[in-house]
Amino acid sequence: MNHEQRSREYRAYIESYLKEFYEKIHDQPQKLLIEAMEYSLLGGGKRIRAMLAFEFCRISGRDWRDAAPFAAAMEMIHAYSLIHDDLPCMDNDDFRRGRPTNHRVFGEGIATLAGDALLTDAFLLASRAILPRSDDMARAIGLMAECAGSAGMVGGQVLDILSQERELTEKEVLDIQSRKTGGLIRGACCLGVLAGGGSEAQLQGAARFADGLGLAFQIRDDMLDVLSTREEMGTSVGTDAAKNTFVRLYGLERCEELVKAYTEQAIDALEPFADSGYLAALAESLTERRV
């Protein structure tokens, strides 16, 4: 199977897996909540986190479908974070992926609750994973919560908000990025290894891969934000321009070099895995994105 086919298979699987999870509870009286959750969860998205979890499970030695509860959980946490980020009290965005944001469709109250429920249900789904070593469940839940909570993604979001009125040092920008975007990517990769029953060395390799990929991905994102136009991206353009982005810190040319370096670093970290071709290709395709 070539890389393209594998990506398509992973994407199709996670879409139907997520859809099925909420279809089952569609007859509950709080139907509007489920609809709001589905609107954001099933409304497009690259499914990178799911693909990473699937592939790390596979190359750790198990059927990649075994990682589905974790893959779905990371996509749900990602979807919740976008809903809350878009709220008027945060970034106040009206559009996301070319569609009105959740609160523009369902109102702020329901949007806030839809985010809360997606975050909570992510742990419900994750708890249903069948792991080669059942003792790893505590570790997996701990990892998930750590990468998403006060020390991880939410912590990074707060630092980002607080930093908007001053220029940050390189160390600060890296710290915010590693929490905000890096957190979930790290979680997805490591949970994939746990679902696959991988070794300690593989778990560490996955974390290092994630750190390199997360940085390369975010630097590329900052570059695209500067270069792109609204029509091409489907989101408001330039909203990040005033913030402490990597472009402001390094300039476009040095960013290009850094993307390459971090992508290489990520690929090098795959050494403990025998079959790392797909992940290397995925990393390159993600970090070579063009407008």
Add this chain to the structure above:
Amino acid sequence: MNHEQRSREYRAYIESYLKEFYEKIHDQPQKLLIEAMEYSLLGGGKRIRAMLAFEFCRISGRDWRDAAPFAAAMEMIHAYSLIHDDLPCMDNDDFRRGRPTNHRVFGEGIATLAGDALLTDAFLLASRAILPRSDDMARAIGLMAECAGSAGMVGGQVLDILSQERELTEKEVLDIQSRKTGGLIRGACCLGVLAGGGSEAQLQGAARFADGLGLAFQIRDDMLDVLSTREEMGTSVGTDAAKNTFVRLYGLERCEELVKAYTEQAIDALEPFADSGYLAALAESLTERRV
């Protein structure tokens, strides 16, 4: 040890346990987030959920301190739910427990994120529990997420919002209550049994106890809301009067009878436990509250 002493011991322990958890990460750059979380988490509260988890652990046969990660997790989920409930896009409350609400102190953005982080960190803490049967971790996390997520507390909150403009049937009011208040109480009781390595019969008993107590507690709350004055409660009074409360459904007199009946039902459910005196007394003290 008499009941009063035990309650004091439980309360003192959970306060210092929660305080210590965040003290350790106080030197992180996202200090403001931690402060916002602590403001609501450590800002008073009856700690009923923690007490229930501790006591169910103890009467299931283990040291009650073993339930601390679960007890703390349920208090964190409770605290997050209050922060989000108070937001302008929800109940828009300015005061809670006699102090300005979280968003009045820290702003809406930080308050939303503080709630998100409390919810996420609750799962981090819970994952650290040492259980007599380590396989029970998946079950405990699943229970927690179920009672708090789209089918539980958040689902109840949505139903509550949607119902404000029409009169509900008795069945609907019971359904909302059982999700909204009942969810976390059920979670606390059942997690206590799992921390204590209790039997299946004890787990079911704890769930039935929680259902009875949750109903009795909420009916009493509705009654107090009608009867009390702002000075005595420290929250805005009568804000619930227009909603579908038990008082509107049954009237005060019938409510009094129902509180008694549900409390009795709760106490009867403790049959699988040898030493249920404290819980029976706790249930009575909670449901006999007067203005």
